[in-house]
């Protein structure tokens with residue numbers, strides 16, 4: 001969450017942002033009406049395979065949760081007569097292309113899009129119907145439809161039963177657009193029992209995080225973020241009691257106590273927890289009794305409030321994930337931010353959180369057009385001095401669907417559109433100030449230095465959660481060492497030529 005810098009636009013890669021993926025005016029694409037929607041339970045039973053693909057360059061260091069939230073939602077809203085199976089490549093699940101599925105449903109992000117297309121192609125060779133959805137396919141209809149039978153654009157809650165009916169009746173259309181259906185005003189809760197039964201995960205201990213969400217959407221408009229054009233500005237909140245029940249169910253079906261710990265670890269996947277402070281407090285009060293640990297994305301601003309910090313800790317929050325993006329006041333100004341003394345302010349907030357028992361994880365962003373090697377040094381010093389837990393350092397990546405993507409496309413600033421490289425660790429935008437390869441190496445060296453032995457020791461010593469901090473730091477360190485080695489060895493990697501802006505993105509948004 002980066003809305004401390006809002007409402008102005010900012011450039012960064014973050015995790016925060018919400019329901020109408022509005023890359024294309026739906027009228028431009030073929031979206032045929034389903035003549036008559038039958039009661040969902042009357043559709044003939046289908047065998048559905050849901051797949052979460054793993055990007056070819058996706059590292060294990062990307063903190064993975066037990067299942068992708070988009071898939072969790074789809075499973076939970078699929079009418080009960082249908083038979084469901086889950087495959088998650090992030091956990092090494094194997095795909096059986098010969099399976100007798102009526103429908104293969106694949107979720108996409110940019111970094112796993114090419115892998116998703118490969119899987120889709122292979123299933124289609126076996127005569128299976130394939131539907132692609134998720135944030136990447138939503139904004140790249142023309143590209144995605146070449147690999148599947150149908151593309152779903154935007155939030156799927158109010159169109160999914162139509163898709164299933166069309167599959168059952170043999171009338172699947174190439175395109176389903178959330179904007180042609182009623183808006184998702186209330187988001188559904190998760191059916192953990194059904195997810196557990198369909199998934200290949202058994203019970204897990206504290207080392208795995210169980211995903212849950214409490215809110216969807218975000219009212220802000222950061223230009224680097226997909227949310228404003230995707231799940232959208234309508235901020236939807238689940239009822240505290242409903243959240244509590246889901247936590248209890250998830251604990252029962254997914255969690256087992258071991259010597260490593262007795263409290264399950266949940267990952268709140270909200271884009272921006274805390275936009276509605278009163279509701280956030282109600283949720284935190286309600287889940288206090290659940291006896292869990294959890295992490296959540298939240299704006300650093302919200303953490304200035306001592307009551308919020310206290311309620312977070314009392315509810316079991318042990319780690320907040322904050323989008324700092326940059327700590328350099330000059331850089332922040334260049335992004336259009338005018339706030340002064342940000343470093344001092346951040347330091348104080350982080351210290352207060354730690355004292356209260358809350359670790360602060362930080363996301364930081366490097367922009368090759370602005371940030372110098374000295375700026376990288378400054379971020380590194382900030383991470384060390386403040387003992388930031390699990391720092392995530394990203395190279396500016398304009399993802400399709402963001403305002404930034406359109407701006408960079410227009411200005412010709414995107415130099416590489418090999419989606420496999422969209423992990424936020426690769427230089428895919430122009431770098432004029434420095435040699436691009438040297439810049440990439442320098443970035444990785446700074447990232448690795450955030451996981452030097454000395455920094456890890458300081459981090460473990462100063463933070464309340466020691467074992468997890470140590471284990472994750474060692475994992476990150478190992479991944480970064482490997483990455484740096486391969487960039488150095490690989491020297492200049494081949495660059496995939498930029499693609500034309502998809503037709504669907506050339507016109508203004510529908511809302």
Ligand code: B12
Nearest residue numbers: 065067069070105107109110133134152155156225226269
């Ligand atoms: C939570 C989160 C994470 C969690 C994931 C937890 C989990 N298990 O899901 C963690 C921390 C692991 C994570 C990591 C990263 N993330 Co993240 N993350 C998010 C966040 C904030 C919320 C995702 C979410 O839960 N959304 C709610 C669900 C319900 O939405 P959904 O998945 O889109 O699904 C809906 C529709 O898309 C559709 N749908 C989805 N799939 C399918 C499939 C079919 C067949 C159909 C019909 C429909 C359909 O139906 C669903 C219900 O409406 C988003 C922001 C956002 N707005 O999406 C960023 C976001 C997805 N992350 C992003 C990025 C960049 C990353 C990282 C690269 C960051 C980094 N520097 O490491 C890594 C990559 C990890 C990986 N391997 O993919 C970007 C992705 C941009 C892109 N175009 O791909 C986003 C969009 C944020 C941004 N910058 O705008 N992330």
Ligand code: SF4
Nearest residue numbers: 003016017218222225
């Ligand atoms: S738009 Fe919202 S969710 Fe996205 S980065 Fe900004 S504050 Fe976070």
